[in-house]
Amino acid sequence: MLLAAEADVIGIDEAQFFDDSLVDVCNTLANKGKRVIVAGLDMDFRGLPFGPMPALLAIADEVTKVRAICLRCGNLAYVSHRIVKSEKQVLLGEKDEYEPLCRACYLETLRPSHSE
Ligand SMILES: Nc1ncnc2c1ncn2[C@@H]1O[C@H](COP(=O)(O)OP(=O)(O)O)[C@@H](O)[C@H]1O
Numbered sequence: 440m441l442l443a444a445e446a447d448v449i450g451i452d453e454a455q456f457f458d459d460s461l462v463d464v465c466n467t468l469a470n471k472g473k474r475v476i477v478a479g480l481d482m483d484f485r486g487l488p489f490g491p492m493p494a495l496l497a498i499a500d501e502v503t504k505v506r507a508i509c510l511r512c513g514n515l516a517y518v519s520h521r522i523v524k525s526e527k528q529v530l531l532g533e534k535d536e537y538e539p540l541c542r543a544c545y546l547e548t549l550r551p552s553h554s555e
């Protein structure tokens with residue numbers, strides 16, 4: 440908040456990792472006339488809402504949902520499927536840990552007969 444005093448535009452990336460206090464911070468800054476641009480993952484690897492993202496989406500004046508391409512079929516992706524074994528919600532990573540999948544290809548990975 441101290442740093443933001445001098446700024447007209449504030450950018451916050453990886454918002455999914457913050458706690459719910461980010462919602463108040465963004466509201467306070469916007470109420471002061473600042474332009475606040477927030478980026479983050481809406482869902483975790485299980486397809487569950489991630490951190491403060493649902494509340495941020497609700498209070499946003501504008502929302503742009505950007506979707507990757509499903510690595511298996513080329514359709515628009517729906518979730519970042521985790522390809523390493525870990526149940527922790529927070530696990531930093533990139534291509535070696537996650538693959539974007541569409542809903543159909545993601546559901547296919549959940550079938551008992553599926554092998555990675
Ligand atoms: N507007 C764009 N045009 C072309 N390539 C892009 C664009 N945005 C992202 N990319 C590509 O996608 C990669 C991942 O982008 P990034 O901004 O890190 O996405 P995210 O933070 O959602 O994972 C980049 O390294 C770049 O190769």
Ligand SMILES: Cc1cn([C@H]2C[C@H](O)[C@@H](COP(=O)(O)O)O2)c(=O)[nH]c1=O
Pocket residue numbers: 479480482483484485519520528529530531532533537
């Ligand atoms: C799905 C998912 C992702 N993460 C981590 C993996 C990356 O470090 C970031 C997302 O970064 P990006 O630049 O937006 O690709 O989030 C995680 O910790 N838990 C998850 O479920």
